[in-house]
Amino acid sequence: METADAIVIGSGQGGVPLAADLAKEGRNVVLFERDVLGGSCINYGCTPSKAFLAAAHAAGRARKADNLGIHTQVSVDFPAVMKRVRNIRDSFNQGTSKRLHDAGVKVVCAEASFTGDRTVTSKDVTIQAPLVVINTGTSSQIPNIPGLAETPYLTNRNFFDLQQLPPRLLVIGGGYIGLELGQGLSRLGSETHIIVRGDRILDREESDVSTTLAEAFQEEDIHIHFQVNVDQVAYDNDVFTLTLSNGEQLQGEALLVATGRKPNTATLNAAASGINLEKGYVKIDDHFQTTCAGVYAIGDVAKQPAFTHVSWEDYRRLKAILCDENRTRSDRVLGYAVYTEPQVGRVGMTLEQAQKQGINARAVTLPMSQIARAIEWGHDRGFYRMVVDQDTNKILGATLVGYETAELVHVFLSLMEAEATWQLLEQSVHIHPTYGEALPSLARLFLGENLPFCPNM
Numbered sequence: 001m002e003t004a005d006a007i008v009i010g011s012g013q014g015g016v017p018l019a020a021d022l023a024k025e026g027r028n029v030v031l032f033e034r035d036v037l038g039g040s041c042i043n044y045g046c047t048p049s050k051a052f053l054a055a056a057h058a059a060g061r062a063r064k065a066d067n068l069g070i071h072t073q074v075s076v077d078f079p080a081v082m083k084r085v086r087n088i089r090d091s092f093n094q095g096t097s098k099r100l101h102d103a104g105v106k107v108v109c110a111e112a113s114f115t116g117d118r119t120v121t122s123k124d125v126t127i128q129a130p131l132v133v134i135n136t137g138t139s140s141q142i143p144n145i146p147g148l149a150e151t152p153y154l155t156n157r158n159f160f161d162l163q164q165l166p167p168r169l170l171v172i173g174g175g176y177i178g179l180e181l182g183q184g185l186s187r188l189g190s191e192t193h194i195i196v197r198g199d200r201i202l203d204r205e206e207s208d209v210s211t212t213l214a215e216a217f218q219e220e221d222i223h224i225h226f227q228v229n230v231d232q233v234a235y236d237n238d239v240f241t242l243t244l245s246n247g248e249q250l251q252g253e254a255l256l257v258a259t260g261r262k263p264n265t266a267t268l269n270a271a272a273s274g275i276n277l278e279k280g281y282v283k284i285d286d287h288f289q290t291t292c293a294g295v296y297a298i299g300d301v302a303k304q305p306a307f308t309h310v311s312w313e314d315y316r317r318l319k320a321i322l323c324d325e326n327r328t329r330s331d332r333v334l335g336y337a338v339y340t341e342p343q344v345g346r347v348g349m350t351l352e353q354a355q356k357q358g359i360n361a362r363a364v365t366l367p368m369s370q371i372a373r374a375i376e377w378g379h380d381r382g383f384y385r386m387v388v389d390q391d392t393n394k395i396l397g398a399t400l401v402g403y404e405t406a407e408l409v410h411v412f413l414s415l416m417e418a419e420a421t422w423q424l425l426e427q428s429v430h431i432h433p434t435y436g437e438a439l440p441s442l443a444r445l446f447l448g449e450n451l452p453f454c455p456n457m
């Protein structure tokens with residue numbers, strides 16, 4: 001058996017920089033990766049999906065320019081779109097490989113599992129180390145629908161290998177992936193059907209977020225089938241046929257399954273090192289420590305909010321903790337975004353979440369149709385909402401639905417990190433005419449509904 005100073009299992013968003021940093025300090029670090037280097041984000045998550053959406057939204061916006069009096073004929077070169085996506089993906093992937101190599105990390109390209117205390121084995125190597133970090137992420141959770149397993153369905157894993165635009169796309173799941181990739185292919189020309197088992201899309205968000213998005217999707221002829229399950233999947237002559245629980249049948253040349261994630265722990269044999277799992281996820285404390293001393297877990301596999309910036313921040317915090325700094329995983333403000341059009345930018349608590357915690361909370365909402373910039377630019381669907389604690393006046397959360405709100409929500413992230421009050425935002429003088437100008441306007445709603453809140457409105 002070999003020994004090392006540190007083992008990292010999985011080359012996700014946290015594992016790669018951690019392995020590289022430790023190796024640069026002169027430690028002997030081994031990283032195991034069973035698939036391509038760089039994990040989900042780079043290879044089959046954020047990077048390819050956002051490069052793909054750049055093309056899709058360019059097409060969508062060009063069509064919508066009709067509203068501005070600009071008439072265009074959109075012609076999509078799908079192979080060129082996907083080639084660009086794969087080129088970006090590949091360049092990021094090569095960057096990961098170079099980073100690990102330059103830092104002196106020993107990379108073992110194989111699946112790792114525990115065979116003893118802090119002892120990790122793959123095909124032909126067994127290594128023990130005093131420090132082991134699990135960063136194995138998640139994979140698609142595939143529902144047990146009769147017939148599905150025998151068909152060449154797509155998940156986010158193989159979606160970006162598509163060579164031809166499917167004339168008709170069927171999507172199971174109305175969450176992040178189904179909506180982003182579903183709207184994306186629709187904007188590039190596929191007739192798109194999204195099958196949702198509940199009565200709304202993006203069902204973890206406030207209901208008016210779901211309604212706003214659903215209306216936007218339906219306006220661009222995306223078919224959303226609510227409150228139905230898929231009972232049967234068949235594949236014949238390159239065509240998928242879905243039989244729905246209401247008896248309806250839908251056909252398409254591509255089927256995307258986007259029904260959530262499952263943690264990559266099935267083959268990890270975590271128990272061999274005394275590591276407990278909870279519903280398949282690695283159980284950690286507030287310092288990322290598992291139930292085995294010296295073994296830590298970061299990112300999606302530790303049931304952290306499943307976003308790249310969270311896994312990456314886990315790495316920064318774990319590194320500080322390993323250097324005996326007083327950091328935890330929970331003392332941070334987290335935001336996220338959904339890259340549909342309109343976008344959803346979120347941070348902190350919703351009104352309902354705050355009230356459930358017993359906080360004396362209040363929310364104000366400003367529709368996009370009352371924002372000068374949104375009217376001028378023709379993006380007047382959506383709203384900005386802020387939640388505050390009425391006892392302390394501190395900002396507790398925000399929901400922004402509209403044009404590029406993933407950018408704007410950072411104003412709230414910083415204000416909340418600084419524990420600012422809504423009065424600070426209200427007193428800020430933002431530039432006219434911008435979307436950002438609407439944020440002090442939003443805060444001004446706490447002063448009274450009928451006051452003028454910004455120039456021209």
Ligand SMILES: Cc1cc2nc3c(=O)[nH]c(=O)nc-3n(C[C@H](O)[C@H](O)[C@H](O)COP(=O)(O)OP(=O)(O)OC[C@H]3O[C@@H](n4cnc5c(N)ncnc54)[C@H](O)[C@@H]3O)c2cc1C
Binds near residue numbers: 041111300339
């Ligand atoms: C389509 C899609 C789009 C997304 N878009 C965004 C976005 O826009 N913004 C955002 O913040 N987040 C986004 N996410 C989420 C984001 O990709 C993940 O939250 C992030 O990659 C988490 O990374 P991680 O570090 O936990 O692990 P991962 O990046 O998942 O990496 C885990 C690695 O471990 C490897 N592995 C697993 N088991 C083993 C084993 N036993 N031995 C060796 N190696 C193993 C895997 O092969 C994988 O490479 C998206 C996800 C998807 C699927």
Ligand SMILES: NC(=O)c1ccc[n+]([C@@H]2O[C@H](COP(=O)([O-])OP(=O)(O)OC[C@H]3O[C@@H](n4cnc5c(N)ncnc54)[C@H](O)[C@@H]3O)[C@@H](O)[C@H]2O)c1
Binds near residue numbers: 173174196260261307
């Ligand atoms: N913009 C981003 O940051 C981004 C983008 C994509 C993915 N992600 C991350 O990846 C995660 C996974 O995305 P996802 O879209 O797979 O999951 P999700 O949890 O967002 O959505 C899955 C949806 O599928 C539904 N569903 C589950 N089983 C079903 C079934 N049998 N039939 C029909 N519907 C079913 C669920 O009700 C849910 O609405 C996200 O939660 C997010 O953390 C982030």
